[in-house]
Amino acid sequence: MGHLKPLWLRFRYTISMHEMGIAIEIYRTCREVVREHGQGRLQSVRIAVGELAAVEPDLLKFGWEAVIVDGPDEGAELEIDFCRADQRCPSCGEAKERSEGSWFRICPDCGAPLEVRGGDELDVLEVTFETDED
Amino acid sequence: MTKKLVTIRRKALAASEERADKLRGRFADSGTLVFNLISSPGSGKTTLLETTIGRMAEVCKMAVIEGDVATERDADRIRAMGVPAHQVLTSGACHLDARQIETALETTDLLPADVLFIENVGNLICPTTYDLGEDFKIALLSVTEGDDKPIKYPAIFSRADITVITKSDLLPYVPFDLDTVTGHISSLNPSGVILVVSSTTGEGIDLWCDLIASRLEAKRRS
Incomplete structure (x- = not known):
């Protein structure tokens, strides 16, 4: 857990893409969820990223690797469900x-404004962790 | 060693959105209308603010938060006009977040104010994702940037409540098709407002100031 506190400082001068900041927030959320349900080592997290969220999945994975490297959760997987918008x-x-x-x-056929639902997701869906507890 | 799977649905930026909501509450208490200005560097955000201050200083109290990677230049320009300004220096980061707005409000006496302008870091991409507790996002696009920018960087133009096309006095000198651009922006954002302005000639500035005044009036009534 000592890994958590310096995260912001650690990346303060290197956050030049917003995916890095989002990766940090996802990690914080994961740690919060683990804490709420016991303790243990993070194994994987599944997130939803909408196609209109303006978040690039590959850059987000790259940011995630940088966040967990050399920490207690090194190797934890980030799985991304890419969600289409419903127009x-x-x-x-x-x-x-x-x-x-x-x-x-x-609308490409009649020119009316489309109703858009979803596609802006940026949600943590599932957190899997290993624990000694029952 | 056992494995536990916890199923949740929690916004990845929940902490940041919670902060933004708190800011929104604070702005509601002080009756402050807040605009988040987003554009490329050099599109004329600070110049538009200077023009706005020149026009509206007598009718409403304004304050400005400036976001840049380095220097106090923008905040100095605003202060020179007698309006309180706080400069956030991001040391390389590409956007402002709610935490920096909180700090700005703690360190500089910006409130109470009728209108707070937050001039984001010059960038068409990253600032789009972050809620700063604003009432409206405003996108700026200068005619010298080229008329394909809204379709190449669609996120901000689809989310901005108002798009301001700036430097219209330069239209005769640059290949910028105004009709095409307004068509693209309307297609990205059918309910958005588009204004065409020039801080140099004053074109469209009355409409811009009227828009601010009417949004302020609407906020006061709500």
Whole structure:
């Protein structure tokens, strides 16, 4: 646990991508969850990242590795569920898929504004840890 | 050694969002309307603030938090106009977070104020993710940056409540198709407001100041 406190200081001068800060927050959340349910070594964490969350999964994994290296939870896996946004055109009454690389919220068929649900997830879903306790 | 699996659904940025909510409460108590200004470096955020202060200093009390990697230059420019300003120096970090806003409020007498402008670190990507307790996110795009920026960096333009296109006096000199850009921004964000301004000629500044005044009025009524 001595590993936790200096994290902010450790990365203070190297956080030049926001994925690094997010990786730190995910680690904090994991540690909090382990503490709430006993104690032990973190084995894996599963998170949801939405396609509109403006978070790059590979950079997030890179940040995660940097956060856990040389600490008590070194080697813990970060598993990412990438979530698509659900887009619907109220005028056509149909689901409309987002074309690759475009964030437009206008129906490609009729031009009406799309209703967008989800896709902005940045959630911790599951934390797995090893413990001596029953 | 046993293995435990805990299923939760907790926002990864919960701690940061909690801080932002506390800030929002504080701003509600002081009746302060808060704007979070996000754009590339050099798009004219500080200049727009100077122009705004020049126009609105007599009708409302303003305060500014400046975020930059280095130097007090921006805060100095604001202070020179008689408005309290706090400079956050991020030493390389690419965005402001709620913790830095808390510190700014503790160290500098910024509140009470009618309007607080938070000028984020110049960056179209990272500041988008962080809630600073603001009422509205404002994106700025200068015409010299090129008209493809909203579709290349869509996150901020889809989330900003207001997009301000700046340096409109330079339109005759640069290949920037205003209709295409406003079309792109409306497609990214059908409910967003778009303004076209020039701090040099004053174009659109009345509309911008009216917008601030009406949002302030709406906040006071709520």
